[in-house]
Amino acid sequence: MLGTGEAASAPARRGVKDYARALVSTAGDRWTADLAVLGVLLTLTAVFGRAFSKLHVPGTPLYVTEIALAIVTVLAVRRYGLSRSVARIRATVPVIPLLVFWLAGAIATVRGLGEFGFSGVLQDIGLAEYSVVLPLVALVVDSRARARQLADILVYAGLAATLVFGLVFFFAPTSPIGPEAYPNSAATIYLALLVLLVAARWGHRLRPPAAHVVAAVAATVLILLTVVRSALLALPTALLALVVQLPRDRRLIGGIVAGGALVAAGAAALAVQNTGVGWRPAAQLVATAAASPHFVADDSSTAFVGGRSVTGDASSGNASRELALQETFEVTALSGLVPGETYTVIFSVRPLQPARTKGFVGDTSGSGWASKSWTVTRRLRWQSVQRTLTATAATERLVVWPTAGAARVRVDGVAVLKGGVLARAAEPPRPASPGALARAGETRPASGEAVRVAPDDSGGGVPIIADVRHAFSGSVASGSSANV
Numbered sequence: 001m002l003g004t005g006e007a008a009s010a011p012a013r014r015g016v017k018d019y020a021r022a023l024v025s026t027a028g029d030r031w032t033a034d035l036a037v038l039g040v041l042l043t044l045t046a047v048f049g050r051a052f053s054k055l056h057v058p059g060t061p062l063y064v065t066e067i068a069l070a071i072v073t074v075l076a077v078r079r080y081g082l083s084r085s086v087a088r089i090r091a092t093v094p095v096i097p098l099l100v101f102w103l104a105g106a107i108a109t110v111r112g113l114g115e116f117g118f119s120g121v122l123q124d125i126g127l128a129e130y131s132v133v134l135p136l137v138a139l140v141v142d143s144r145a146r147a148r149q150l151a152d153i154l155v156y157a158g159l160a161a162t163l164v165f166g167l168v169f170f171f172a173p174t175s176p177i178g179p180e181a182y183p184n185s186a187a188t189i190y191l192a193l194l195v196l197l198v199a200a201r202w203g204h205r206l207r208p209p210a211a212h213v214v215a216a217v218a219a220t221v222l223i224l225l226t227v228v229r230s231a232l233l234a235l236p237t238a239l240l241a242l243v244v245q246l247p248r249d250r251r252l253i254g255g256i257v258a259g260g261a262l263v264a265a266g267a268a269a270l271a272v273q274n275t276g277v278g279w280r281p282a283a284q285l286v287a288t289a290a291a292s293p294h295f296v297a298d299d300s301s302t303a304f305v306g307g308r309s310v311t312g313d314a315s316s317g318n319a320s321r322e323l324a325l326q327e328t329f330e331v332t333a334l335s336g337l338v339p340g341e342t343y344t345v346i347f348s349v350r351p352l353q354p355a356r357t358k359g360f361v362g363d364t365s366g367s368g369w370a371s372k373s374w375t376v377t378r379r380l381r382w383q384s385v386q387r388t389l390t391a392t393a394a395t396e397r398l399v400v401w402p403t404a405g406a407a408r409v410r411v412d413g414v415a416v417l418k419g420g421v422l423a424r425a426a427e428p429p430r431p432a433s434p435g436a437l438a439r440a441g442e443t444r445p446a447s448g449e450a451v452r453v454a455p456d457d458s459g460g461g462v463p464i465i466a467d468v469r470h471a472f473s474g475s476v477a478s479g480s481s482a483n484v
Contacts, residue, residue: 031149034075034140039153041068046157046190047164050183051176069132076139085139092138101131118404151197155212158194162219165191169222173279179226180279188231191219196238203246203254220265225272227281236262289398291336291343293418301414303331310410315348315382320412322352323402328364329411330399337391338418343369346386347400347414354378357405362389363397371399378405382412 044052045065055062077085089095105128112121141147165187168178176182198216201208208216223231239258246254272278289295289303297303299317306329307321314320323329337343351357356378362371369389376383389396398416402409 032075032079032140032146034072034079035146035149037068037075038072038136038140039150039157041065041072042153043157043160046161046193048177049186049190065130069136072140073132073136076136080139088142089135089138093135098131098134102128104128105131154193155197158190158192158197158219159212159215161187161190162194162215162222166218166222169225170278178279184226184228185230188223188226188228188235191223192231192235192238194219195223195235196242199239199258200242202257203242203250205250217261217265217268220261221268221272224265224269225278225280287330287332289331289334291334291416291418293336293338295334295336295416297414301329301412304329304414305332306330307411313350313410315350315384315412317412320350320410322408322410323400325402325404325407325409328399328401330397332397333395334398334416335395337394337396339391339393341418342388342390344386344388344417344419345398345414346384346417348382348384348412349374349376349400349402350382350410350412351376351378351380351406352408352410353406354380355405355407357402357409359400359402359404361385361387361398361400364399364401365397368392368396371401 053063053065055064080088105125109121109125109128112124137150141150164177165179168175172178174180179187194212195216198208198212202213220235223235239262240255243251243254243258273280287303287305289297295303299314300309300319301321304321306327307323309319310322311319321329345361347361349357349359356375358373358375360371360373362369364371369392372387372389374385374387376385398414400411400414
């Protein structure tokens, strides 16, 4: 191990890279202020998630994560000094790929700002922004002992997240940190911190405390109970990757234990569901409609899910649907389409604030007939929008999605007419009224309907199996079982 005097003269003798590596053995193993603040940030984020990261004072959001990361950066650079900080980052972080990633993020941000506005790209900016954690951790965690301390922090953050999420799951599911309001895809990430770290320690013969093992099993059961699609895929994949990286003589037993633990956790989750205790994914709205050959929404837009129904303000009829910015208004499955045929989508939008408003219409996931952008002016009146889409299958997803501009908009008069530009001049066929249908001896809905599918309507009477089927079904709207 180099002494302090040797480390001070290292740059002249061995270059920046070797000097930065030498810092690992001279920084000491004590707790430091930067590691402490980072630990508090990680723990509070794991326990409270969005409710913590999006704290507000009246009228003003507090970007707690960004503030905390800035404090950690200042403390770490103060401890190291600027030149030594740069040297360590250059030695321990793949700087060129990281800079390329940041450049790509900056380009995407500039492009997104022009098309979606700041509010529309704010969430996506975080995908690039939080990569600053990589060089930051390289500064904060500069010794093996401090790496173990960070691992301990993550274990205890997972323990705290498991305890709190378990309590709200069973006793307060509608609270701001409960499964009704808190994105379960995020909650399962923090629960998995405990599961994977405890499993890794056991696999490498580090003998985690029995209490940690019990808590990791409880966290696995909670992950399965959320029935989040991403978690159902990621957890077995992560455990498989962990098993592959175990010492050769531990891989077989590790695989058996991991597989057995998942099966046992699944059985425990089923037992919990059968007791009727705790939260369960809510019934989901399945929005379906048929074009024969056209589709025209009725006055109440009963074929759509999303938004709040409003009466007394409509482009035609009496009712419209009010949406918040970034809220979707969709028919999950519009059937009766002809693949390869062009359809004209017509609808009306009224901004509720004087702002130029933009959005998309079509399948906003990018699949199927994809989507096209639309823009309306800042005038507070109903404005017509028309876009053409080409069907790629007999059934497509149709979404109207305001992404930038007015905080709230109203949408009405959605119609999908077979044909391209010529269809624009056509008079959209209006759906028959319920009375007219009754006189004609018909009972089918005029244009489609949104029906609520109970979570136990499939799966052979086994609730959690039905929940899993819904999580992976492409015929239901995104809901509590999806990745949001």
